[in-house]
Amino acid sequence: MTGPIFIFLVLAAVAIAGAVSLILYRHPIHSALSLIVVMIALAGLYLLMGAEFVAAVQLIVYGGAIMVLFIFVIMLLNAGEEERTNFSTLATYGGVPLAFAIAGLIAAALSRAGTEALPAAAQGGAVSSTRSLSMLLFSEFVYPFELTSFLILVAILGAIVLAQREN
Amino acid sequence: MVPTNYYLILSAILFGLGIVAFVFKRNIITLFMAIELMLNAVNLAFVAFSQSLGKLDGEVFVLFVIIVAAAEAAVGLGIIILTARNRRSLNVERVDLLKL
Amino acid sequence: MEFLYKYAFIIVPVIKIAILVFIVLTVDAYLTWLERKVIAHIQARWGPHRVGPHGLLQPLADGIKFVFKEDPIPAGADRFLYFLAPFLTLVLAVTSLAVIPFGPGKFTIWGYTTTLSIVDLNISLLALFAITALGVYGIALAGWASNSKYSLFGGLRSSAQMISYELALTLSVVGVLLLAGDLSLRGIVDQQYIPHLGFLSWNIAGFGKGYGITQILGFVCFFIAAIAETNRVPFDLPEAESELVAGFHTEYASMKFAMFFIAEYTSMIVVSCLGTILFFGGWLSPFPDSWTFTHYLPSLLLIPFGLWVIFDGMRYETIFGRIILPGIGTAIAGLGIALAVIRPLNDFAQGPFWLISKVLLSLLIYIWLRGTLPRLRYDQLMGFGWKVLLPVSIANVVITSAVMFWRMPR
Numbered sequence: 001m002t003g004p005i006f007i008f009l010v011l012a013a014v015a016i017a018g019a020v021s022l023i024l025y026r027h028p029i030h031s032a033l034s035l036i037v038v039m040i041a042l043a044g045l046y047l048l049m050g051a052e053f054v055a056a057v058q059l060i061v062y063g064g065a066i067m068v069l070f071i072f073v074i075m076l077l078n079a080g081e082e083e084r085t086n087f088s089t090l091a092t093y094g095g096v097p098l099a100f101a102i103a104g105l106i107a108a109a110l111s112r113a114g115t116e117a118l119p120a121a122a123q124g125g126a127v128s129s130t131r132s133l134s135m136l137l138f139s140e141f142v143y144p145f146e147l148t149s150f151l152i153l154v155a156i157l158g159a160i161v162l163a164q165r166e167n
Numbered sequence: 168m169v170p171t172n173y174y175l176i177l178s179a180i181l182f183g184l185g186i187v188a189f190v191f192k193r194n195i196i197t198l199f200m201a202i203e204l205m206l207n208a209v210n211l212a213f214v215a216f217s218q219s220l221g222k223l224d225g226e227v228f229v230l231f232v233i234i235v236a237a238a239e240a241a242v243g244l245g246i247i248i249l250t251a252r253n254r255r256s257l258n259v260e261r262v263d264l265l266k267l
Numbered sequence: 268m269e270f271l272y273k274y275a276f277i278i279v280p281v282i283k284i285a286i287l288v289f290i291v292l293t294v295d296a297y298l299t300w301l302e303r304k305v306i307a308h309i310q311a312r313w314g315p316h317r318v319g320p321h322g323l324l325q326p327l328a329d330g331i332k333f334v335f336k337e338d339p340i341p342a343g344a345d346r347f348l349y350f351l352a353p354f355l356t357l358v359l360a361v362t363s364l365a366v367i368p369f370g371p372g373k374f375t376i377w378g379y380t381t382t383l384s385i386v387d388l389n390i391s392l393l394a395l396f397a398i399t400a401l402g403v404y405g406i407a408l409a410g411w412a413s414n415s416k417y418s419l420f421g422g423l424r425s426s427a428q429m430i431s432y433e434l435a436l437t438l439s440v441v442g443v444l445l446l447a448g449d450l451s452l453r454g455i456v457d458q459q460y461i462p463h464l465g466f467l468s469w470n471i472a473g474f475g476k477g478y479g480i481t482q483i484l485g486f487v488c489f490f491i492a493a494i495a496e497t498n499r500v501p502f503d504l505p506e507a508e509s510e511l512v513a514g515f516h517t518e519y520a521s522m523k524f525a526m527f528f529i530a531e532y533t534s535m536i537v538v539s540c541l542g543t544i545l546f547f548g549g550w551l552s553p554f555p556d557s558w559t560f561t562h563y564l565p566s567l568l569l570i571p572f573g574l575w576v577i578f579d580g581m582r583y584e585t586i587f588g589r590i591i592l593p594g595i596g597t598a599i600a601g602l603g604i605a606l607a608v609i610r611p612l613n614d615f616a617q618g619p620f621w622l623i624s625k626v627l628l629s630l631l632i633y634i635w636l637r638g639t640l641p642r643l644r645y646d647q648l649m650g651f652g653w654k655v656l657l658p659v660s661i662a663n664v665v666i667t668s669a670v671m672f673w674r675m676p677r
Contacts, residue, residue, distance in 0.1 A: 004169050030347075039207060049215065050218060054214060060396055066240045068403050068404070072407070072427075077247075106179050137227055
C-alpha cells in the first residue's frame with residue numbers, strides 16, 4: 001500500500017466516522033463537533049489532491065467561521081439533547097438496508113467503470129497553484145465572483161433585519 | 168496517486184450519510200448541519216474531478232459553493248433563532264402549523 | 268546508517284519538533300517571569316525576587332504548584348468537551364509554530380539538506396491563518412463546557428472578539444502579499460531583502476523589491492488585531508480578573524488552566540514572529556550587508572551578558588546562585604566567543620539572532636502595553652474592530668494596490 005493511498009484511507013475513515021457520529025450523537029453540539037472533524041478530514045483530502053488554496057479556504061471559512069456560527073447558535077438557544085423515540089419499523093428494517101444496497105451498487109458501478117472512463121488523478125501541485133486559480137477567478141469567472149459579493153451583502157442585510165428586536 | 172473513483176465513492180458515501188441525517192434527526196440545527204455535510208460531499212466530488220481533468224474550474228466552483236453555503240448559513244440560522252424563540256422548541260415536528 | 272537516511276524525512280522533522288517545542292515551552296515559562304518583572308517595574312515595585320536570584324525560579328515554582336493543585340470538575344459539565352478545550356487550544360497554538368521559518372537558506376547536516384523551519388510550505392501564511400481560525404473553538408467550547416454563566420458569557424464574548432479581529436488581521440496582511448506576490452513566509456522575507464539598503468528594504472519602510480509603498484498602516488492594523496486575537500490587554504475583557512470573574516477559564520484549575528496560559532503565551536510568540544517576518548524583515552539585519560563588522564554584534568552582546576551573569580551569580584549563597592547561574596553565564600559567554608571565532612557558525616547564527624531579538628522586542632512591547640493601558644469595554648472593543656480597524660485595513664489594501672498600479676510600468 002503506497003503512501004498516498006494509506007493517507008487517503010485514514011482521512012476517509014475519519015470523515016466517515018465523523019459523519020456517522022453526526023447521526024448517532026443526540027446533543028447538537030456533539031454533532032457540530034463531528035461535522036468539524038469531517039471538514040478537517042476533507043481539508044486534508046484536498047491537500048492530498050494538491051488543491052492547497054481550497055483546503056486553506058475550507059478550514060478558514062467553513063471550519064473557522066460557519067461552524068463557529070453554528071456553535072454560537074447552539075449555545076445561545078441552549079439546545080438540549082433530543083428525546084429518544086422509536087423509529088418506524090419500515091425505516092429501520094427496510095430503509096437502512098436499502099440505502100446500503102443503493103450505495104453499494106453505485107460504488108460498484110463507479111469502480112468497475114473507473115479505469116477507462118476517468119484518467120487517474122494527475123500530478124497535483126503543478127495544476128493548481130494559488131496564482132493560476134486567482135487568474136481564472138478574476139478573468140473567466142469574474143461575473144459570478146462579483147455576484148457572490150452582492151449575495152453576501154444581501155445575506156448580511158437579511159441577518160441584520162432578522163436579528164432586530166420587535167419594537 | 169489515488170484513483171479518482173476512491174474520492175467519488177467517498178463523496179457518495181458522505182452524501183448518503185447526509186441524507187440519512189437529514190431524514191432521521193429532529194433538531195432544526197442538526198438538519199442544517201446535515202445540509203452542510205451534503206454540500207461538503209459535493210465539494211469533494213468537484214475537487215476530485217478538477218484534479219483528474221487537469222482544469223481548475225472545479226476548484227473555482229468549490230469556492231463559490233463555500234461562499235453560498237456561508238451566506239445561507241447566516242440567514243438560515245437567523246430564521247432558526249426567530250422560529251425557536253417563537254415556538255420555544257427546536258423540534259422540527261412542532262413547526263408544522265403556519266400559525267403559532 | 269542506511270536505515271537512517273531512508274527514513275530521514277521523518278526523523279529530522281521529529282528532532283526539529285522536539286527541539287522547537289522544548290525551546291518554546293521554556294521561553295513561555297520565562298516569558299511569564301519577564302512579564303511579571305516588567306509590569307512590576309512599571310508599577311514601581313519589584314516583581315518576583317525571592318524564589319531564586321532575581322526570581323528566576325518563579326516559573327519552576329509555579330509549575331510545581333500547578334501540578335499539585337486540586338482539579339475540581341464543575342457539576343453538570345460536559346466532561347469530554349471540558350477536557351478537550353484546553354488541550355485543543357494548546358495543540359493549535361503550538362502547531363502554528365511549525366510553519367514559521369527561523370532563518371535563511373538551507374543547511375546540510377551529515378548529508379541531509381534541511382531548512383530552519385519544521386515544514387517549508389508554499390502557503391505557510393494561509394496555513395497559519397487557518398490554524399488561527401480554528402483556535403476560536405477551544406475558547407468557545409471551554410466557555411460552554413464549564414456549565415457556568417460567567418464562563419459562557421466570557422467564552423461567547425471572547426469568540427466573537429476573536430472572529431471580528433481575525434478579519435482585520437487577515438486584511439491588514441494583504442498589502443504585504445501584494446508586495447511579495449508569494450504566500451510563503453520565506454518568500455515574503457526574500458522580497459524584503461535588498462543587500463545594500465539594510466532596514467529600509469523592510470516592509471515597514473517600503474523600499475523592498477518590486478513596486479510598493481510603506482506598510483506602516485498595515486502594521487498598525489496587524490499589531491492591534493493581533494493583540495485582540497491573543498486576548499491581551501487592552502482587549503482582554505473576556506478573561507479579565509475583575510470583570511467576569513475569570514471569563515472562559517473560570518472553572519478551570521491547575522493543569523488545564525496552565526494549558527490555557529501556555530497557549531496564550533505561545534500564540535503571543537507566534538503572532539510576534541509573524542509580525543516580524545511580515546513587516547520587519549524577519550531574519551534580515553537592519554544594517555547594510557557591506558557593514559560586515561556588524562556580524563560581530565551577537566558576540567558583542569553575548570560576552571558581556573555572560574560575564575555579568577557569572578559575577579551576579581557569585582553574590583548568592585544558594586546552589587542555584589553559586590553553581591548554576593555561573594554555569595549558564597559561562598555557556599552564554601562561551602557561545603559569544605565561539606561566534607566571534609568560528610566564522611561559519613557566525614554566518615549561520617546571524618539570521619536567528621536578528622529574528623529572536625526582534626521577536627523579543629515585540630514581546631516587550633506587548634508586556635509594556637499590558638502594564639500601561641486600561642482595558643476596553645466590550646461594546647467599545649467590538650465597535651472599534653468593526654467600525655475602525657476593518658475599514659482602515661481595507662483602505663490599506665486599496666492604497667497599496669493603487670500605488671503599485673501607478674508605479675508599475677505599463
